[in-house]
Structures are given as structure tokens and as C-alpha cells.
Amino acid sequence: MIERDSTWPETSFSDRMSTVDFKVDDKPHIVVDGKVCADCTTRACIVACPADLFVPTSAGGIVFNYEQCFECGTCYLVCNHEGAISWSYPEGGYGVIFRTT
Amino acid sequence: MPENDFDVVVVGAGPAGSCAAIEAARSGLRTLLLERGPFPGSKNMYGGVVYPRILDDLIPEWWNEAPLQRWVTRRSTMVLTDTQALTVDFRNEAWAAPPYNGATAHRPEFDRWLADHAVAAGATLLCDTTVTGLLRGEARRSGRVVTGVRTDRPDGDVTASVVIACDGVNSFIAKEAGLYGTPNPKDFTLGVKETLALPRQVIDQRFGVRDLEGVDIEIIGCTGGINGGGFVYTNLESIAVGVVLKLTSLAAQTTRPEEIIARMKRHAAIAPLVEGGELVEYSAHLIPEAGLRMMPEMTGNGLLIAGDAAALCLAAGIWLEGVNFAMGSGRYAGQTAVEAIAAGDVSQRGLRGYASRLSDTFVLRDHRKLRRAPELVLGDRVQHLYPSMITGMAERMFRVDNPSPKPGLRRIFREERKRAGVSRRALLRDSRDAFRSFG
Ligand SMILES: Cc1cc2nc3c(=O)[nH]c(=O)nc-3n(C[C@H](O)[C@H](O)[C@H](O)COP(=O)(O)OP(=O)(O)OC[C@H]3O[C@@H](n4cnc5c(N)ncnc54)[C@H](O)[C@@H]3O)c2cc1C
Numbered sequence: 315m316i317e318r319d320s321t322w323p324e325t326s327f328s329d330r331m332s333t334v335d336f337k338v339d340d341k342p343h344i345v346v347d348g349k350v351c352a353d354c355t356t357r358a359c360i361v362a363c364p365a366d367l368f369v370p371t372s373a374g375g376i377v378f379n380y381e382q383c384f385e386c387g388t389c390y391l392v393c394n395h396e397g398a399i400s401w402s403y404p405e406g407g408y409g410v411i412f413r414t415t
Numbered sequence: 416m417p418e419n420d421f422d423v424v425v426v427g428a429g430p431a432g433s434c435a436a437i438e439a440a441r442s443g444l445r446t447l448l449l450e451r452g453p454f455p456g457s458k459n460m461y462g463g464v465v466y467p468r469i470l471d472d473l474i475p476e477w478w479n480e481a482p483l484q485r486w487v488t489r490r491s492t493m494v495l496t497d498t499q500a501l502t503v504d505f506r507n508e509a510w511a512a513p514p515y516n517g518a519t520a521h522r523p524e525f526d527r528w529l530a531d532h533a534v535a536a537g538a539t540l541l542c543d544t545t546v547t548g549l550l551r552g553e554a555r556r557s558g559r560v561v562t563g564v565r566t567d568r569p570d571g572d573v574t575a576s577v578v579i580a581c582d583g584v585n586s587f588i589a590k591e592a593g594l595y596g597t598p599n600p601k602d603f604t605l606g607v608k609e610t611l612a613l614p615r616q617v618i619d620q621r622f623g624v625r626d627l628e629g630v631d632i633e634i635i636g637c638t639g640g641i642n643g644g645g646f647v648y649t650n651l652e653s654i655a656v657g658v659v660l661k662l663t664s665l666a667a668q669t670t671r672p673e674e675i676i677a678r679m680k681r682h683a684a685i686a687p688l689v690e691g692g693e694l695v696e697y698s699a700h701l702i703p704e705a706g707l708r709m710m711p712e713m714t715g716n717g718l719l720i721a722g723d724a725a726a727l728c729l730a731a732g733i734w735l736e737g738v739n740f741a742m743g744s745g746r747y748a749g750q751t752a753v754e755a756i757a758a759g760d761v762s763q764r765g766l767r768g769y770a771s772r773l774s775d776t777f778v779l780r781d782h783r784k785l786r787r788a789p790e791l792v793l794g795d796r797v798q799h800l801y802p803s804m805i806t807g808m809a810e811r812m813f814r815v816d817n818p819s820p821k822p823g824l825r826r827i828f829r830e831e832r833k834r835a836g837v838s839r840r841a842l843l844r845d846s847r848d849a850f851r852s853f854g
């Protein structure tokens with residue numbers, strides 16, 4: 315079979331996110347309760363969050379950073395642990411600002 | 416009773432909200448349009464093709480002024496397996512001339528333009544303002560009356576006779592009003608996309624179009640084990656490449672969304688189209704995918720719900736239309752508010768004209784017609800078995816296997832069906848369902 319050379323270098327995730335504009339509020343609009351996450355076996359947020367904001371820790375918890383969030387709602391929908399995620403939209407004017415979408 | 420601040424408050428300046436506000440303001444109602452983003456469209460992402468014919472009478476000759484990218488004159492549907500692709504391609508020159516059909520557009524531009532029309536009609540647009548709750552008055556048998564909204568501004572309560580919730584897919588307003596049950600992740604898909612910059616001539620050549628013509632490609636079989644689909648759309652000097660993934664299916668495996676896009680881009684049928692495109696923006700947004708099955712009650716006392724907030728987006732495989740359904744339902748909500756305020760009855764009963772407007776027009780007629788489509792298209796057989804069966808048949812038809820003679824079509828069909836693991840009964844049932852929903 316012909317080997318195709320269509321594997322141009324993949325963009326790193328931080329370069330990918332740097333294409334998105336955000337006006338970051340100092341107050342988080344999403345808060346994740348790591349204590350609840352410690353009991354979670356699905357960890358669905360890690361694979362599903364398009365901004366890759368849920369990072370597992372070696373201690374079995376989750377670190378979450380709200381700053382580059384698309385405000386999509388995926389995380390609270392796939393998370394089946396009551397109380398793990400408290401989710402709201404950012405204050406008016408803050409958060410993601412799309413340009414070519 | 417003290418007078419309300421406004422006659423109508425519309426929450427969300429997406430296509431639904433702006434159309435609702437245009438209708439209300441043009442009828443002389445004091446209309447407030449609230450948007451949490453810094454400008455209308457700044458929070459909004461889609462595939463992207465808009466079908467604006469619903470604006471024909473609202474903004475005559477909208478095609479001369481709307482900020483659009485390319486007229487879609489080619490629509491392709493691609494069925495992929497790892498190493499194969501079967502494409503059905505339709506081209507229609509007439510779609511590049513008035514009254515047009517669909518066009519690619521950037522939502523931050525399109526939504527802003529539509530909101531400008533609401534302002535021109537006399538509505539007050541207030542951006543940078545997140546609605547955080549509903550104000551409620553007296554209790555009625557059918558629930559307490561909505562009397563306005565609470566916002567995150569200082570002294571940010573606003574009273575109105577009618578609140579129209581056009582706050583999109585996560586609609587916290589519909590939930591707060593109790594019109595929605597608990598949302599089920601299986602009713603939603605996540606859309607992720609890349610905007611890739613390419614020179615205009617390169618796009619023209621790769622996609623076989625000229626001038627302002629453009630292409631819409633819907634793809635099935637490109638999302639690995641995840642139920643969903645993919646798309647490629649041409650803008651003027653960029654292309655939009657992305658996937659739509661069923662949430663429950665995405666959550667049940669280990670490949671991340673951006674990797675699923677990357678895999679699709681490496682496919683032999685897609686790579687030549689997208690190669691060399693420079694990533695200029697990555698984005699994500701949810702789609703209410705389940706149609707009729709997930710729709711909430713759309714009318715409360717003093718409250719109407721339109722667009723994605725009411726799950727009115729039509730996501731049925733080869734059709735992904737939400738903007739036109741939002742514009743349509745927004746208009747009907749606006750008209751209903753005008754009628755109810757004139758009649759002095761904004762109770763659920765007074766607002767019942769909304770249900771009949773939705774029911775008598777494309778908004779619910781299309782949904783009723785296609786009610787089986789979302790489940791069929793996102794179902795396991797269409798997703799994981801039929802692509803291999805269909806491309807397998809094509810391969811056998813076009814293969815020249817001399818000295819073996821060509822097999823008959825019936826034999827190819829039977830063997831490929833078996834090879835793909837599709838039972839005759841399942842195929843019959845799906846064909847019947849497809850016939851019923853699409854026929
Ligand atoms: C990946 C993807 C591809 C798609 N492709 C297409 C396509 O090709 N063609 C098509 O027609 N449709 C497509 N759709 C669907 C389409 O985008 C939606 O159906 C459409 O945007 C719905 O319009 P809307 O006005 O109801 O909601 P939205 O466009 O979501 O607008 C809601 C508005 O409300 C604002 N808002 C929300 N909450 C608040 C609050 N609390 N306070 C103040 N403001 C608030 C938001 O900022 C936003 O501006 C696609 C969707 C996705 C995700």
C-alpha cells in the first residue's frame with residue numbers, strides 16, 4: 315500500500331487553545347469539588363471536556379482550571395456524581411469570545 | 416400595579432432572540448434584548464451553514480446585506496471506513512442566485528447583524544449582561560407568573576409583561592421555570608471544530624467551486640467507535656472542519672475530541688481537502704439532538720421558550736439546521752407576545768397562540784416528520800455497520816477481478832450485508848424507519 319505523507323505536525327494542545335480568545339474573570343464560573351471526584355470511576359470529564367480542563371492528579375483527585383472554558387456544558391452533563399461540578403455561565407462580558415465560528 | 420420596565424424582555428441575542436425582538440419592537444412594544452457576551456454572536460458556534468429564507472418577509476433581500484461567506488451550491492454526503500469513501504455529491508447552480516438557499520457564515524458576524532436589525536426596529540440591546548434568574552409573581556394553578564428577570568448587574572432586576580427565553584442549549588431559564596426535566600446526556604451531542612485558513616484560490620480548486628460558491632460536506636463513519644458524524648464547510652478564506660459526538664458515547668471511551676478531528680483529517684478522502692490549513696480558531700458547543708423526544712413545554716405564565724432553549728434544533732443526519740428553526744420559533748414567540756399583550760392576557764392560556772404557530776409551520780412539522788431520524792442516524796447500525804456494508808458493495812461493484820467474472824448485484828448485496836454483520840430483519844426495520852422519516 316502507498317504510504318501517504320499527510321501527517322503534518324499536530325498542533326500542541328496549548329497552541330490549539332491559544333487560538334481562542336478569552337476575557338478571564340477573577341471569579342471562577344465553574345467549581346469542581348475534588349472530594350467528590352476522588353470516588354469517581356468514570357472520569358468522563360477528562361476525555362470529554364473539549365478544552366481539556368480536567369486534569370487527574372497522582373493522588374486520585376482532579377484539578378480544574380476554569381480560565382479557558384468554552385462554556386459548552388459537556389462536563390456537567392457527562393458527570394454522574396451529584397455535587398461534583400457547580401456550573402454557571404461567567405458574569406456578563408467575561409469568558410470565551412468567538413471570532414470565526 | 417406599577418408599570419413594567421419593558422413590555423418584553425428577550426434573553427439571549429442569538430438568532431432566536433434577535434428575531435423575537437424584531438417582531439416585538441416592530442409592533443411598537445418596549446423591548447429589551449439581553450446578551451451575556453460582549454456582543455451578539457460572541458458566544459455562539461455552529462457548523463456552519465445558515466438557511467435564511469425565513470427572513471424573506473422580515474428583512475427583504477437579506478442576501479444583499481447579511482455578512483455571509485459563500486453560497487452553498489454543492490452538498491456532499493460521505494460514507495467512510497478507515498480506508499474507503501463513498502460520496503454522493505449534488506450541485507445546484509440556482510443556489511448561487513436569489514432567492515438562494517444556504518450560505519456559510521461566521522456566527523459572531525451573522526448574529527451581530529441580526530441583532531442590529533432588532534436595534535433598528537427600536538429594541539434596546541444590552542450586552543455584557545448575564546440573566547441569573549426569573550422574577551415571579553402571584554401563583555396560578557398552572558404555575559407562578561413570570562414577571563421579569565434578574566441579571567448580574569447592580570440593581571439588575573428588570574420587569575416585563577412577557578419574558579422570551581432564547582438562551583440556547585443549556586437553557587437555565589427553561590429549567591428554572593420547571594418546563595424541563597433533568598437533562599439526559601444521551602440527548603446531546605458535542606460539536607468541536609477547527610477553523611483552518613487557506614487561500615481563496617486553493618479552496619476554489621480543491622472543492623471545485625468559483626466566485627462565491629461553496630460546499631457543505633456531511634460525513635458519517637469518521638468518528639471511530641463514537642456515535643456521531645463529521646463536517647467540512649468552505650468559508651471564503653478558511654474551512655470549517657469538525658465532528659459532532661454523542662455525549663454518552665464520547666464519555667464511554669478514551670479518545671479525546673481533538674484527536675477524533677485529527678484522525679478524520681488524516682483520512683485519505685479528507686486529507687487532500689484540509690492539508691496545509693492553518694488553525695486559526697478551535698471551538699466547541701453542544702447540540703440538543705433528540706428533537707421531539709426532548710422538547711420541553713414551551714409556554715409558561717408570562718414566559719415563552721424558543722430556539723435551542725426549546726430543543727428546536729433539527730439534527731437529523733444529512734440535515735443539521737438550527738439557526739433557521741431558531742429564527743422561525745423566535746419570530747413566532749415575538750408575534751405571540753404582541754398578540755397576548757394586546758389582548759391583555761399573558762397567562763399560559765393567553766400565550767397559547769405560540770403552540771399553534773409552531774405546530775402549523777415548518778418548526779414542528781419538520782420535527783414531526785423527522786422524529787425517528789435522530790435515533791436512526793445516531794444508532795449503532797448506521798454508525799458502525801452500514802458504512803462498511805455500503806463501501807464494501809461499492810468496492811465489489813467497481814473491482815475488476817479477472818479471470819473471475821463479475822458477481823451479480825444481489826449476491827454482492829447479500830454477502831456484504833453478512834460480512835458487515837447486518838441481519839436481514841434489522842435492515843428491513845431500518846429501511847422502513849428511514850422511509851417513514853425521510854420519505
Ligand atoms: C457544532 C454545531 C454545528 C451546527 N451546525 C449548524 C448548521 O450548519 N446550520 C444550522 O442552521 N445550525 C447548526 N447548528 C445549530 C445552531 O447553532 C443552533 O440551533 C442555533 O444557534 C440556535 O440558536 P438560538 O438563538 O436558539 O441559540 P444560541 O445561538 O445558542 O443563542 C443563545 C444566546 O443566548 C445567550 N445567553 C445564554 N444564556 C444567557 C443568559 N443567562 N443571559 C444572557 N444571555 C444568555 C448566549 O450568549 C447566546 O448569544 C450547529 C450547532 C453546533 C453546536
Ligand code: SF4
Binds near residue numbers: 355356359376392395
Ligand atoms: S467531575 Fe464528575 S466525572 Fe469528573 S472526575 Fe469528578 S465526579 Fe468524575
Ligand code: SF4
Binds near residue numbers: 344365382383384387
Ligand atoms: S463547560 Fe465545556 S469547556 Fe468548560 S469545563 Fe465544562 S466541558 Fe470543559
